[in-house]
Amino acid sequence: MGATGTTLGNMIRQRRKSLNIKTQKELAIKAHVHRERVNQIENDKYTGRLTDLERVLAVLGMELSAKVIDRPTLETIHLLFPDEDED
Incomplete structure (x- = not known):
């Protein structure tokens, strides 16, 4: 997704700014993490804990949060793509 897209990093950056937390360092101090972690998170590069x-x-x-998504099985996928020959 592009730099202006709705990514987790962009959501976090926007929220930080809306709360008037001016710098990544300030957020890092409040969260008890390294500033580099905040930078990685805001730039969608974080792969840590x-x-x-x-x-x-x-x-x-x-x-x-996480949610379970329903995906078709091999037995039900045909319901999504009915045979064009059937009328």
């Missing part, structure tokens, strides 16, 4: 990400999110009043 979830605990550091969760600390940053907590300071910003955000949380990470």
